[in-house]
Structure formats: C-alpha cells, structure tokens
Amino acid sequence: MSALAFSPTRVAAMVLRYWYLLRSSWARLIELIYWPAVQMLMWGFLQTYLADQASAFARAGGVFIGAVILWDILFRGQLGFSISFLEEMYARNLGNLLISPLRASEFVAALMIMSIVRLAIGIVPVTLMAIWFFGFNLWGLGFGLAAFFANLMLTGWAVGIFVSGLVLRNGLGAETFAWSIMFLLLPLACVYYPVAVLPVWLQTIAWALPPTYVFEGMRALVSAHTFRADLMIQALALNVVLFSLATAAFLALLASARRNGALMQTGE
C-alpha cells in the first residue's frame, strides 16, 4: 500500500465526498447560481442604462459585465474552496480525515478541484445568461479568458488555503474570513475601474495584487481589443509568490494547531 506518496485515489475520494454532498442538496446547487446571476443582471442593466447616457460607456460595452463575471470567478473560486473545507467543520468530520492517511496536499488538491466544479455549476449558466440578456459573450474572449481564469483561480485558491489554515487553527470563530476576506480585494484590485483612478500611493498596493492585472487586462481586451500578455505574466509571477506564501502559512497554522490541540476540538 502506498502510504507515502501523493495518492490520486485519496484526492478522488474527497472529490467524491463533496460531489455526494452537493448532489444531495438542491439548496446548495441553487446557491451556486443565485448570486452570480443576480450580480450579473444588476450590473448588466446598469451598464445598459449608462451606455444610453454617455458615449464613453457605450464604447466600453461589456466592461461591467465582464468585470462582474471575472469577479465572480475570483470570489466564487475562493469561496468554493473554503466552503468545501468548512463543510468538514460543520459535519464534525475533520477528525476522521486528519487521522486517515489523507495528506494535506491531497486535501488541498481535492478542494481545488471542487472549487472548479462549483464554479462551473454557477458561472457557466450565468455566462449564457449574459449572452441572452446583454449580448456579452465571455467565451468570445478566447485565450484571454483562459489566462484570466487561470490567474483568478490561483489567487482564489491561495486565499482559500490561507483561510482554511486560519479556521484549522482558530476554529469556526474564523469562519467569517472565508466569506469576507476577498471583499478587501474588491476596491484594491480595481474590479470596476482602472487603476489610474486610485491615489498614487494606493496604486502601489493595487499593483501588488494579481487580480489587478487581470481586470486591467480584461478592460484592454474588451474596450481596445488588445490582449496584454505582459499583464498576465506579471499576474502569474505574483500568483506564484502568493500561492507559496499561502501554502507556507497554511502549513505553519496546521503545525500550530497540532501544538495547541486545536485539531481535537474543531468547533467554535
């Protein structure tokens, strides 16, 4: 029995566990689509209204809808990761997992896969709705979309890994971070406006965040039809750093939880 190596079977076991959970609950499935759809409709209609009022917005057709969908990829990517992790806390099942041969890397890999599955369930119908309601075809962004998606998911996973470490160490008292931490990026990553809008000192912080490059890149692609590969490469480099830091923080928090006996009581 291969107890020492990374095991795809154990990753599959965890993905299966979350899939069973997801398909057993219609409420969980509806929740995946509900907010992205509401957000997209609200911003889509706002953009339609603004396009009628100002020619600048008319030229930037699809920027708001593109921004809101990409924001949802970032936010839901992290949330999908964190919620799957939180399900173990809610189910009081973490003890069973932590005394099993499941490795942290396998657990994280399963959470990443589930974040993509949950995101696909939520976002794909919303992108189709965007075509239907507003004629905005996110899939038409082609390779650009793939680059945006990869970078946003990496950021979402990095934040999800860090939050999971916080919850492991501090219990469900830290759950609120899973729901709120990403909103810190909403103003700083310049989701709905160019970085140039920010004060100069805040622009430095904005450019330290990988999603900023993605949203700038999306605006360039949608309004100027230019794919900025340089922005995507910079985002990827920052994501590698962010992901490494988050993994190191997770491992440190897990070790701390082992020292403090926090894994014995994974409740509040």
Next chain:
Amino acid sequence: MTDEPAIRVDRLTKIYKTATAVDGISFALTRGTITGLLGGNGAGKTTTIAMLMGLTTPTSGTVRVLGAEMPRERFSVLHRMNFESPYVEMPMRLTVGQNLKVFGMLYGVPDLKARIAEIAAELDLSDLLDRPTGKLSAGQKTRVSLAKALLNKPDVLLLDEPTASLDPDTADWVRARLERYRDEQGATMLIASHNMAEVERLCERVIFMKQGRIEDDDTPAGLLARYGRHTLEEVFLDVARGREREAAR
C-alpha cells in the same frame, strides 16, 4: 509478529501554555491486547489519544505506534490504524454506503466493494447502506462509525467512549463485536471509557490517569485485589478522589 509493542509511550508530556495536560507518562501496549484508559474529566485521556493518533504534537517525550514515531512518521502507519468516537461524526448527508466508500478509498482498502458488503453484513448495516447517515438512530450511527473504524482492518484501534449514549443491549452488542475483532485480527485496542463494566469486560489491563499522570496500571483483577474493592467503579472513585490504596482497604 514482532515483539515490539504496538504502542510505546515514553515520558510523554503535553503542556498547553501553563496547563499541563499530560505529565511525563510512559507505557507500552503489547500487540493483540485491549487496554482501558480511565480517568475523570480533564485527566489527560483525550490528549493522550490525540498524541497517539498524531493529531497533537507532544511538548516532550515520544510516542511510537507500530514502530513509527508520531506525528513525524504518521503517514507510514495511519493506514494501519483507526479511531472511533461518538464525538467525531460521519458526514450526515452522505448515505452509509457513500461514507464507507469514501473512507475505504482514503484508507486504500483493497476490493472495497466486497469489503463494504462484508463489514455491512457483520455489523448488521446491509439494509442501511442507502440511508443518509444523519437519519439513523444513535445506535445505528455508532455501528456506522464502527464500520468505518474496522473497514481497513486496523492493527491498532483507538476508541473514545465507544458505547456512550447507547442502550445496554446495543452497547453489549458493540462490546461483543470489538472482542471478536480482536480475537480474529489480533488487533491492539486502547479504549478511553467512563463505563467501568465495559472496561472490566473488555480489558486485560487498565491504566488510570489523574491530572495528566498515570495513577495506577494493572489488570482489573489486580486493581480490585489491591484496592480491596468489588468493582472497578469503586476503584475509579478511590483513584479519582485521591484515597490511598491502604486507606481504602
């Protein structure tokens, strides 16, 4: 079978900030034996078991399970261990069969489908495999947890109050199943329990803990003789209340 103990604990200490939960305990469990770990609330039983499973890092001292130092080498033996406690639940929305499949895959159980059918038959769960775990009675849930704990045929089984909140009939059934498993597989078991009748029936050895230390360690018969008592419950009260053995006579 090697002569090395299944579990060897040497001067094990766990200090949380300023509170000492486990204070320099040492013991070794022979393979194929059932040992009771007794003590009042806060005696250090749960912390000890957590360190045996690699869930908690010792402040000092060592734990070796099946020859592997915990928690550093835990991945070399975790597939040969398991744990059951009514305080650690199985995912409620998953059916019994789904839960057993997931845990079977995690433990790398060979021929999993057949093993699930086998353990379900042994634990009278065959008719419950398609039922959500959360819809089961307390007794049924305990049987499911036991099925998960025995699924990988562990060489070392740690149990935390395995019959808590069960009616006497179900509790007796669980004890009989544990005895049978030990006899068939030669497994080593450590049972933390407050149920003295259970310990008296199952365990050939009893370790009493108090305030993080081992207060006494003997066979049930030996303890009864030395404390001059008729039941382990009386011995437990003597130990918990700090009555000296001589005074208790």
